[in-house]
Amino acid sequence: MMAILKKRVLLPLFPALFGVLLLAPAGATLQGLQVGAEAPDFSLRSLAGETAGFSDLHGDKLTIVLFWSTWSRNSEAALTRMEELYRRYHSSGLSVIAINADGQTLSSEGEAEVAATAKRLELSFPLLVDDSLHTFHDYGVIAVPTTVVLSPERIIRYEMSGYPLVGVSDMVHFVTATLEGRDLTPQVAQKTGYQPDSRALHFFNMGRKTLKSRRMINTVEMWFKKAIEADGGFLEPRLSLGRFYLSRQDFDKAAEQFSQVLAREPDNVVALCESGMLLDRQGKHAEAEALLNKGMQKDDFYTPCYYYLGYITGREGRLEEALPLFDQALRINRTSPDIHIYKARMYEERQDPEHAAESYRQALETMLGGV
Numbered sequence: 001m002m003a004i005l006k007k008r009v010l011l012p013l014f015p016a017l018f019g020v021l022l023l024a025p026a027g028a029t030l031q032g033l034q035v036g037a038e039a040p041d042f043s044l045r046s047l048a049g050e051t052a053g054f055s056d057l058h059g060d061k062l063t064i065v066l067f068w069s070t071w072s073r074n075s076e077a078a079l080t081r082m083e084e085l086y087r088r089y090h091s092s093g094l095s096v097i098a099i100n101a102d103g104q105t106l107s108s109e110g111e112a113e114v115a116a117t118a119k120r121l122e123l124s125f126p127l128l129v130d131d132s133l134h135t136f137h138d139y140g141v142i143a144v145p146t147t148v149v150l151s152p153e154r155i156i157r158y159e160m161s162g163y164p165l166v167g168v169s170d171m172v173h174f175v176t177a178t179l180e181g182r183d184l185t186p187q188v189a190q191k192t193g194y195q196p197d198s199r200a201l202h203f204f205n206m207g208r209k210t211l212k213s214r215r216m217i218n219t220v221e222m223w224f225k226k227a228i229e230a231d232g233g234f235l236e237p238r239l240s241l242g243r244f245y246l247s248r249q250d251f252d253k254a255a256e257q258f259s260q261v262l263a264r265e266p267d268n269v270v271a272l273c274e275s276g277m278l279l280d281r282q283g284k285h286a287e288a289e290a291l292l293n294k295g296m297q298k299d300d301f302y303t304p305c306y307y308y309l310g311y312i313t314g315r316e317g318r319l320e321e322a323l324p325l326f327d328q329a330l331r332i333n334r335t336s337p338d339i340h341i342y343k344a345r346m347y348e349e350r351q352d353p354e355h356a357a358e359s360y361r362q363a364l365e366t367m368l369g370g371v
Contacts (some may be wrong), residue, residue, distance in 0.1 A: 031140030044128035061093030074163035075298035096125035162301035
């Protein structure tokens, strides 16, 4: 009887909660930030209970901030590579800060596992714990591990989701060439050369801060538009504005912003995937699937593409295609409740309340701390 009551409570509760989640700034490698932007400051605790932040630990030339977890299969490879770089270049101005993102809360057993990992890998750089995942969300991390390379002024110089072989090679080249004073290859220089207009960055940061605080929320549109006017090549304000319109269910305006991004950057994974879901809303399901598949081909660590496509294919009865997509999204980022919410919506539309309730329960657990 209790199980039945829980299902009756969960099913009406979570569709409303889903709408609330869409109000959060969603977002390539980082959502809401890109190369050239100022990264958020942070102050986090170590396993020893001491508090330290970027200002305490940054390098004289570059600082690598690595978001990692014990459940991510690529995190140990990333930690090992960072240790190699740190030992070789620490005296040349490189600092590495590893931020653990195992979940909203870290149990004593979890802390022991984190400490055991650091000991086994013989890590010598600082390791901090992101309680409540505030810094994780401030940086807009969408995959674990994620690597962000910062200047001493916290300007993002390089960013990388997951641990792709080509991406790692390019990242290492950027770090070593910068520290050794060598020229970058054209491929890497293209990834790091753009610097948004300072006024555009200011307006964009104002929009982000307003969106995060929820105070004077009606000015968000103004700030993002001012950023776009100041620098039309700075795409993140358009993406953020498009997502803001999505949260207001103003789908025509959202589609316009994503279309503008794709006109300038046809392979932008965020615009591809969000445009795909907008096409699905219009009943253009085949076109939606094509865009989502293209997005996954361009960036196989962008989790929304996976659970969007899982939702669409599962809703149409193709569970053998849908369920592996949700599983892959969880392997990339277990901290996102949206994965479970889209899975629940899929089951609801399939008239399967039992599985829908279970997925909503998993979403709630993720939000409250358990992943």
